[in-house]
Amino acid sequence: MTGKTVFYNNEELSTRRLRCWKCQELLTPADIETYLVCPYCNAQLERCADTEDFAIEPLVQQWISRYPAMQPDNRGRA
Numbered sequence: 001m002t003g004k005t006v007f008y009n010n011e012e013l014s015t016r017r018l019r020c021w022k023c024q025e026l027l028t029p030a031d032i033e034t035y036l037v038c039p040y041c042n043a044q045l046e047r048c049a050d051t052e053d054f055a056i057e058p059l060v061q062q063w064i065s066r067y068p069a070m071q072p073d074n075r076g077r078a
């Protein structure tokens, strides 16, 4: 059984967190990148485009940082 996946935007850190549907812990992409399983309670997270995008987001950001021309208007810096 899996529950609804909920994402939270953390404006201060410019990062997203995923809230575990079972134990309510806030997870980072590194927590779930391999298996989409909560490291706190071993709950299987919903596998969908959103969770997979979330899990690989650091890799995408790393890739973008190597190619400044691809950055969308240097957003996130007020």
Ligand SMILES: [Zn+2]
Binding pocket: 020, 021, 022, 023, 024, 025, 038, 039, 040, 041, 042, 043
């Ligand atoms: Zn959990």
